[in-house]
Amino acid sequence: MAPGRRERLTRARVVDAAMTLADDGGLDGLSMRRLAEHLGVVPMALYRHVADKHELLDAMIDRVFAELTDPVDPDWARALRARAQSMRGALTRHPWAIGRMETGTPGPANLAHHNAVMGCLRAGARLPFWDAVHASSLLDSYVYGFALQDRTLAGDIPAEAARRREVVVADGPAALDAYPYLVEVADQLGRHGYDFAQEFEIGLDLVLDAIRGLRPVGETAVEGAGGPASREPGPAGG
Template structure:
């Protein structure tokens, strides 16, 4: 079978797979080249270096996030976009700290930011309010993704893990934590369920920034 030709798209795909599998710290030109079965110099024909790969990875993640549609009601559009962003960050747990870090944003990154601002600006938010709303929403989504990725237990073992931690504590210590673990973290509990509750609270807060539009609820 003929060897597949190297391209920028293949380099970025290999880099994404490597970061997903081993974390962003493992991302080097040599590691990407090894994953492609190629020489590092061949990779340099398609990307100038690690910084360009990181630019491309960030754009790859933004391309996976549903864009809100300017002109449509802001709340359902940004709720849909937020849930899509959380899902993308769950697939790529290394990505949250990088998403707003690049000085050379790609098309998907720019289009995503433009669509969020357009959705807010076309539905009653002025420029300062749109900026506040955008920052708050991403702080919540990115922060939740970081917290979710850092949990020391898999979703199906969180109940047992919480009970194990509490059982190791001295009797009578941290009573509120013990009660929470005993009464809240039981069968069927999923930390991820906290996302939608938090998202609705954040959207409620964002709604207070919006100018009053006659006949239209915030």
């Protein structure tokens, strides 16, 4: 075997392999020992490159943020839409990430993303500071929340609808009458299917419209719009 019969371990290689393992097998399937084996190395070797499992997870999260596209669209709404879509894509590829996106120490890609969103809202949409905060909160909440639901129900929806129906029925003979609206949902979804991507778009449109509604109508331009500058008091006193 030539010089270095095995590729030297790197922090990057460790994080890469960890993401691969998590992508198929979930976070439960990711153990330091399995990760080490996957890399052809003894478990403790990993600790030369990450402080502990927690730090590894933080690094993985920032990798997810790093996958987000950075659109240059001058239309702020289109740019936000692209960011939201790219976030949903990343969270669909890495469902294990959802519960931890805003946990732990934020990495640089995380910071860059949130900075860019605020930039869209402040400089692009010309929103006053606190309106931009509200908009950012609403948008993030929607995207994260949607991904959260998407994640679990992402499988075969007609089958899942049928299964849910079984659950309801198992609850007792009168259950079908107790949950009439759920029965309708199960029936319709079973019949017509359900496209998460399209559902996401519909909600995203509603959210973006709501953000548009924050803009003072007839606003034209000028005034501190080029950069950050607060103009109003906070929403409350903490």
